[in-house]
Amino acid sequence: MQRKTLTTEEVADYIGVHKDTIYTMVRQKQIPHIRVRRRIFFSIETIDAWMRDQEQKSLEVAQ
Template identity: 60%
Template structure:
């Protein structure tokens, strides 16, 4: 299992470390703590990304309009 630090996760997701810390604080991203360090599982991050993509697609589906 690949493990990421905050810096690794930020680089992997293409965001700054402050964004990762905010997402951790707000419990928006899967993580775990190893003593005082915040760690991420690559598999959990990849799964979270797929879930985010699926939720985004479902929200963007256009409403069906019916014409009389």
Template identity: 65%
Template sequence: MGYKKLTVQGVAEYLGVHPDTVYTMVKEKQIPHFRVRRRILFSVETIDAWIKEQEVKIIKEAI
């Protein structure tokens, strides 16, 4: 069973942001990613979990 992976362009579209935003988040270690040589890749499952973490963090800060 393979994992679905996304490129920077793919994750930018998935999140609805510009690819430059994704590159900045990678550089600042704000988004989970992995590298295969020079390519930056993202696991859809990990990105979905990260999104949920961000939602929980925002809800806790609002309380």
């Protein structure tokens, strides 16, 4: 079975930013995440949907 969650480091690599950027985005509630006690996880499906939504928003602003 394929794993469907990513760690902070994995999601940073996946979207091409530094892991500190991900921690900042989590603190500011800018990126969807799951917290299990002190650990932070990301659903790959949710991150993909979030990235599509961010792209759509940037296209709407450009028009």
